Amino acid sequence: MSIKKATIFTENGFKNGTSRNVLERCASVNEYFDIAFKVMLLGDSAVGKTCVLVRFKDGAFLGGNFIATVGIDFRNKVVTVDNTKVKLQMWDTAGQERFRSVTHAYYRDAQALLLLYDITRKSSFDNIRAWLTEIYEYAQKDVVIMLLGNKSDMAAERVITYEEGQKLAKQYGVPFMETSAKTGVNVELAFHAIARELKHRSAQQPHEPKFKIHDYIESQKQKSSCCSGLM
Numbered sequence: 021m022s023i024k025k026a027t028i029f030t031e032n033g034f035k036n037g038t039s040r041n042v043l044e045r046c047a048s049v050n051e052y053f054d055i056a057f058k059v060m061l062l063g064d065s066a067v068g069k070t071c072v073l074v075r076f077k078d079g080a081f082l083g084g085n086f087i088a089t090v091g092i093d094f095r096n097k098v099v100t101v102d103n104t105k106v107k108l109q110m111w112d113t114a115g116q117e118r119f120r121s122v123t124h125a126y127y128r129d130a131q132a133l134l135l136l137y138d139i140t141r142k143s144s145f146d147n148i149r150a151w152l153t154e155i156y157e158y159a160q161k162d163v164v165i166m167l168l169g170n171k172s173d174m175a176a177e178r179v180i181t182y183e184e185g186q187k188l189a190k191q192y193g194v195p196f197m198e199t200s201a202k203t204g205v206n207v208e209l210a211f212h213a214i215a216r217e218l219k220h221r222s223a224q225q226p227h228e229p230k231f232k233i234h235d236y237i238e239s240q241k242q243k244s245s246c247c248s249g250l251m
């Protein structure tokens with residue numbers, strides 16, 4: 021297996037393997053924003069974490085040979101939620117077991133976690149419970165968690181039904197959707213729903229009704245099947 025990245029960060033900066041690519045990304049981070057949040061992508065190796073992130077950030081699909089992430093990598097994107105510029109700093113973690121101790125150190129800084137499985141690989145779905153156990157151990161208590169069944173374009177190879185994903189998400193009380201990094205289905209929606217939830221939490225006034233992420237996702241899913249764009 022070839023290696024995708026060798027970038028490992030510490031809270032104080034770069035630890036090793038700092039590439040030019042990463043420095044360039046840091047330099048372009050200075051886009052104006054009002055508030056910023058950290059979002060981590062988790063899940064078994066090859067479920068599509070990097071591809072989902074690249075689809076959201078650049079609108080492209082990384083097809084071809086699979087190259088595993090080493091350690092942790094990040095990308096930024098500023099999205100607008102009700103006239104507020106929300107910067108999402110998105111951490112792409114390595115799914116391989118041998119990097120687990122590296123990624124654990126970053127959980128506590130994340131305000132949201134996107135937990136992915138591959139709808140064509142049962143083991144990646146079965147491991148979701150173990151991922152959630154790790155999350156409860158290492159992440160902040162009030163972290164926003166969203167379950168994503170990725171590769172929804174691969175209908176012929178599907179082994180996990182939509183209903184199974186939905187049932188598991190319900191058991192843990194987390195929002196759920198199926199995504200495809202290849203076609204882009206629901207990728208924007210996943211990140212926008214997270215941004216909206218985090219923004220509402222940070223600016224919540226006592227008299228204001230609570231933002232309901234489940235309801236938002238359901239309403240936008242329906243809208244996106246008939247119209248384009250998110251609000």
Ligand SMILES: Nc1nc2c(ncn2[C@@H]2O[C@H](COP(=O)(O)OP(=O)(O)OP(=O)(O)O)[C@@H](O)[C@H]2O)c(=O)[nH]1
Pocket residue numbers: 063064065066067068069070071072082083084085086087088089090113114115116170171172173174199200201202203
């Ligand atoms: N058909 C299809 N293939 C996908 C999709 N998402 C990812 N892939 C493919 O799945 C493989 C793994 O994708 P990655 O994004 O590198 O997986 P990862 O979860 O980041 O893997 P690690 O870095 O090892 O944790 C690649 O060959 C991708 O092209 C998708 O939505 N549809």
